[in-house]
Amino acid sequence: MKKIFVLSGLMLVFSLKAQFSVTIHAPADFKEQEGILYTLSGSKDIIVTKEQNKNNSWVFKYPKGYSGMMKVYFPNTNNTVSFISENKNVEIKLETQNNKIKNVIYQDEANNLMNNIQEYSQKKELILPALVQIKEYYKDDADFGKALVKEMGNLSGSNIIDQTKHPFVYYYNTNYNKYLSNNAAKKVSTDEIVDFFDKSNDMLESSSLVRPILVAYLNNAGNSNVGSSVDKLLDRLKVETPRGQTVLSELIDIFDVYEMTELKNKYLTLAKNLKCTITDRLATTLKANANVEIGAVFPNYKFHSPVNTVAKTIADVKADKKIVVFWSSTCSHCETELPQLLAKYNELKAKNIQVIGLSLDSDKDSYTKKIIAFPWINDSELKGWNSSYAETYNVHATPSYFILDANNKIISKPDHVGDVLTYLNVK
Structure with a gap:
């Protein structure tokens, strides 16, 4: 028993290590x-940990x-650096200016x-086609012609990656080359994409490929067959499984x-009615949508640096x-x-209707210059799509509108400004 206890203790020690x-x-x-530090689940960034600057460096222990995509976001300067992990140490040096x-x-x-x-x-997708056209104007034995032939040869080749050494x-x-590249040898079928989602390993969720390949799948299906194609995919994956719930989300x-x-x-509705254990990824989507349903109380937001209001x-x-x-x-x-x-705006004010603009800008100068023309309440975290309210209010595009009543309940979600003005009878 004593030996087992000691072994368990050693295992605990090792489990606590990164x-x-x-x-x-970074420069001083x-x-x-x-x-x-973030990892990735489908297209959703997942916070892992936060670290402070020590001697112009940040060390994150995972x-x-x-294995998959990662990123580090610097909130005070609104900078992001993206990279991959293959379950090995990552080391990055930044060069910065202002x-x-x-x-x-x-x-x-x-x-x-x-x-x-x-x-x-x-270079292969964007530059090689241009070089092929330029090549027609130069002889092969000319100096520039020789350089063109050499570069075209370099770009026409393929990179050989050792799968055992670098699996991700x-x-x-x-x-990416099979399903998304512009230079794919052939258009993959919807059946091939269904097989890919069904049989791919766990690196799919952390690869950033989920959403673009799903969009390719829907495009391949055609406008008239989107619903049946989605049903086919979800039937294969089973929405009770983690993979099925990621795809559903x-x-x-x-x-x-x-x-x-x-x-x-x-x-x-399908997601809401699931009786199985819900994954974090799907739970996030359900919560964001519940926040902004008609009749829901709009989640409150504490202004960052508001103008035109106290x-x-x-x-x-x-x-x-x-x-x-x-x-x-x-x-x-x-x-x-x-x-x-x-x-x-004056007609809206006369009806005691307030306008609140929440900006997804990241450039302070651009934002500041623009709001001079807007007399309503304006605020911004200046973090772009990293702004907290993008997820809270399920915002996927700009502009997005919500109309609230006096008790902050959502009474309308117009698609366009014309719909806003019509709803409020000021068109």
């Missing part, structure tokens, strides 16, 4: 303190095995390989993004009705729609 670590080095003038990352130097073998392959693939690099690039979000309301509601939160804003609009200074649709809201 499986691998992620180390990021990079004014950032906190770093947040306690278990993980608190912005200008270059990322991967110092571990897996990320260096992945980065080189990505650069090669981009192999997995990602093999499946992604599909709900996809239908939301593309305003395919009928299909979104169908599969959201209110501290959305709930503090007193009005008969409130229009909450999520927008961005770089959004072309916002450029078209918000001036229409501005033109009716």
Whole structure:
């Protein structure tokens, strides 16, 4: 018994140690303190841990095995660095300027390989076709002609990846090239994609391939067959399984993004009615949608740096009705729609209707210049799509509108500014 006790103690000690670590080095003038490490589940970033700057470095210890996409987000400077893990130590050096990352130097073998392959693939897809056209104007024996032939030869080849040595690099690039590359030898069938989702290993969820391959699957199915194709996929995967629930969650979000309301509601209802244990990924989707259902109380939000108000939160804003609009200074649709809201702003105020703009900007100058023209309440975390309210309010596109009553209940979710004005009788 004593030997078993000692062995168990040793196992406990080893279990407390990191499986691998992620180390990021930055210049001394990079004014950032906190770093947040994320893993990936489908298209959802999952927070793992937070670390503070120590001697211009951040060291994150990951306690278990993980192969897939990761990222570190620096919230104070709104910088993100993405990389992969193959269950081995990761080391990265950042080059920065004015608190912005200008270059990322991967110092571990897996990320260096992945980065080189990505650069090669981009050149092959974008540059090689142009070189083929330019080649027609130069003779093979000319100096530039020889250089063109050499570069075309380099780009026409393929990268050979040792699957046993770099399993995730192999997995990602093999499946990207098969299902998503513009230069794919043939268009894969819907049956092949169903087989891929059914038989792929656990690296699928952490690969960032789930959503784009699902979109490719829906496109292959054609507009008239989307519902039956989704049913076919979910029947194979079984929605009671973790893989099935991840795919179901992604599909709900996809239908939301593309305003395919009928299909979104169908599969959201399916998810709500599941009697099995719900995965964290699907639970997140269910919660975000529940937050913004018609009749739900709009989740309160504490303003960050609001203008045109002394209110501290959305709930503090007193009005008969409130229009909450999520927008961005770089959004072309916002450029078209918000001036229409501005033109009716005095009429809205006369009806005791307040407008609250929550921006998904990340550039302070761009945001500050834009809100000069908007007399309503404006606020922004200046974190882009990393803003907390993107997930809380299930925002997938800008502009997005919500109309609240005096008690902050959601009474309408208009698709466009014209629908907002019609609903409020100010068109």
